[in-house]
Amino acid sequence: MTHSQHTANVLQSSPSRIDADAAASIRPLECIELFAGCGSMALGLQQAGIIHQLMVDVDTYASRTLSANRTTFGKSDRLLISQADVRHIDWHAYAGVDLIAGGPPSQPFSGGGLGAGQHDRRDLWPEAIRAVSEALPRAFVFESAPGLLRPSFSQYLDDLVARLERPCGVREDVQYKVTVVPLNAADYGVAQNLRRVLIAGIRQDCGSLLEFGPNTQS
Template identity: 80%
Template sequence: MTTSQHTVNALQSSLSGINSNAETSTRPLECVELFAGCGAMALGLQQAGFIHPVMVDVDAYACRTLSANRTAFGKSDRLSITQTDVRHVDWQAYAGIDLIAGGPPSQPFSGGGLGAGQHDHRDLWPEAIRAVSEALPRAFVFESTPGLLRPSFSQYLDRLVARLEQPCSIQEDMHYKVTVVPLNAADYGVAQNLRRVLIAGIREDCGNLLKFPAPTHNHERLVWDKWVSGEYWERHGLVRPDASFVPKEEVSIYKRLLKGNTRPAGAAWRTCRDALANNGTAAPAARFEDCTVRRAARQYPGHTGSQLDLPSKALKAGVHGVPGGENMFIDDKGACWQFTVRDAARLQGLPDNFVVEGSWSQGMRQLGNALPVPVATVTGLWLNDCLNLPV
């Protein structure tokens, strides 16, 4: 029997076994994750009802982090954490899995990179396509940098979507409905202005694509809570500042809200102060649960820290020399501090009992590459709904 014939038989057997019980089965949904990183995406998907039999990442510290938190991902006795290059994985073993998820390296497409795209050796989107083509999951979702939407990559993105719509050359009748979703994590309850892109697909015989959920949080409500009602300061046990302290980026919103005198719908953006649980003004010697000392940082033009009472700048995987000061914040006295690993974990929506293995630089690299937990949870619930729709 040829390899292609074996693949077809394996897929047909697995797919028929899953789909025959799709409407009546109460089994938990399963997700295979490649480029799993520290597991923030996996944790969010687990909160949405997906369990993980397999997680794959090439980085040793990321795999140590996954292992240290394996009980958080559900059915931990079945979870296999594999440290390997995804190019060495045979995805046929997971034929018919409910979901394949992951975050291919974004450096080839990010604004801070060389912008070499497919010519960058770190471009592993072909491996994401191969995983889908070999396993033919019921659904898939991959996350990446908004740089992928730049005009210079438009042809690459078009080809990528086309390949994902019909990924398997040996089963040409197997198609996916694919969507590209740009979003800001702050709009979904993350204390970061972090823009990401999701590329998701539903196999045509397994459900239908719904519109991605609308944002639940917004800047207007934060401005209202701070400068109109004062609820924000009260929640933090602080004296409400005079309106003359409204920052320039919020002045126009503040004036518009005063004129309309109507509280905006939805929830307020979460801020650094919210995420750090009132520890934003801690002394430099203060220690968090991971015993990491908060270190002073230096500001200069073009390299400034995040404001406490706004969502942070997007965390970056770079450690020293991050160009815009993304991995630091300014306290109430104007002093600037580096985020600790625990700070960064909180900004990514990870609970305080989540262990991040490695040094500060290794921890920040893992967290800077992560999809925030709340975004992954919203995504997982959305995909679950899509899979439950009639074909």
């Protein structure tokens, strides 16, 4: 059974989310975010009680927006906002961080684009994997366009999940439980039909995955 088939079965039965309750009861969880954009994911994470150490985006206007709203993202005195190319960042400096989050560019997989996938220079999923492999966070959550679930990308998704499950390759002691969750923001009270895909994982020595939150509009 391929990963794409397996995740489809998981999604039909019990989609999952990160179980961070135990850690959150001791101290606030800390996060670094790649491809932070204008901060929509960061705002949601902040509302969940997660504190950002670092937010990175290469776009000038996105970075300016983040900087202008830095007090929105929790403890601003600890937050570094960096306009940078993630390909030039050494993530070892953030080893052991609680959470890595972000939204790698979705254009290579979007139904409205060319569908070039890994052959599109904007495919930066390998950089998301590198961040996980170098920092080895307790957990990660990434989001993308639903086009990533198209049959034409099934092998890509299989390989992506496999690499996130074992980001260090030969190290048997570092493995992640990974789940793929499609969702529509409208099902959670947002006044917009916005379909996305979440890819979340937790390091196996840190906990387990629980059911993803139910549709609040049904």
